[in-house]
Amino acid sequence: MRRAASLFFGLFLLPMPALSADLPRDFVTAQSGVFTQGGMVVLDLRDGVSVRLNGETLPQVGARTVLGFGRDAKLAQRLEFSNAGKSQTVAVKLTPRQYNIQRIDGLPPAMVTPPDDAWPRIIAQGKLKRAARAIASTQSGFSQGFVWPTRGRITGVYGSQRFYNGEARRPHFGIDIAAPRGTAVTAPASGTVTLAEPDMYFEGGLVFIDHGLSVTSAYMHLDSLQVKVGDKVKRGDVIATVGSTGRSTGPHLDWRMFWRGARIDPALLVDGSPNK
Template identity: 80%
Template sequence: MRRLASLFFFVVFMPFTALAVELPRDYVRAQSGAFSQGGMVVLYLTNNTQVKLNGERLPQVDGRTVLGFGRDAKLAQQLEFQRKGKSQTVSLSLKKRSYNIQRIDGLPPAMVTPPEEAWPRIARGSKLKKAARAIASQDDGFTEGFVWPTKGRVTGVYGSQRFYNGEARRPHFGIDIAAPRGTPVMAPASGTVTLAEPDMYFEGGLVFIDHGLSVTSAYMHLDSLKVKVGQKVKRGDVIATVGSTGRSTGPHLDWRMFWRGARIDPALLARGQPD
């Protein structure tokens, strides 16, 4: 019986424990998040600890820091801790993800390039997005834990990619949540609104929230915006409503998360949808 119990433990729990990354307690008091492609991790550091990720020093807010990994991040990563003249390097091996890939062949070669008259508007939009995402504030909303911004059927997932006639399209970096037009969209954690544009070419109504230390969330295809740039929001505040504006085929929220240049999988950050 004992043997059976230990076998049970091995089979049932090992796959989970194997994914946990144990960080040295001299430097890290606690941690949350996933060391995975598309994952984001918050570290609660001991006093006077400094951290570098692959040689680059990470900024902190009150002894807390955050790091993230993109869709195709290399699996081998190095975390270096320094404190009071001592240091320790931890070699991480990220969890590898497999993404939904669709190949659609035999399509007539269609022009999907936006018309020339839309180019100035697209260029203006890219500039606004880039400037908003370059903001690295000392907000600490990223430590709160994220909740789903709205409720609905998930119709698109992070990382999926289509190939048309063998040609790769851009991977999908958001999570698509289908919901009726007008459904409230809530801030998933507190932060400051850094972008609130009602009519972007691709995204339609678009809002960005900065959650501190370069963690940004984005909400696309919004019907109406309820916030302005510079406004502070708390987790659960209504920031907008679901719509189908911009390049969209039906009412849904496309929710995206960024850490610096890395695109994070929102589904890894937020637990199940609210009831």
């Protein structure tokens, strides 16, 4: 109940869309999260219920499952619930988001358009990241509720169309929290470290945590890493410190969330603001 109350409170503080899905109580007992572009939703199911999202069966931990929607996910989504020969299809309409434009100037040119000789490294690192994100364990950290991984001022939000030194690049998929170099970064929920690389081309120091059922969190531009691949972490454990490594113009944490290939807005998973 505490969680539900704080989510309700959050509606008045953040531009969070209201819940839009009317889920059948014969199949679902509880829901947390928001059906919106960039949203992630955890469902508690009755015994024996299976769920398909747009035709694809969702794995479960116990009677719980999770689903998410990317920045530009189509608004019409289809959920099918079934149990012992009974089934029901629900058309879910996601709440659309609007994204702003953010300009970042003063970056070294090689960070905007990498030189030819940087590409083998960038490609190899891309493979590392995809392999780590493909890990689909049956941990349940995804469902315990997330907390801010550090404290500071928000300097970048999810979804912004980005221009680096005036050149259009991919949207920003994380939330940027400015904090002094060396500030602790803690796990926002429990999980297992699946990537811990000190020197990625764009991300600098980078850590991934697997929270189960293909929910992965990422922490970028880290100064020091305090975990290694395979480490189990609990919510609140220190995993790294804030830095300005990789494509960064000052010390900050860029926190990202993934569900499968979908990039989730971390700000929708936590209450309030990360300000001290």
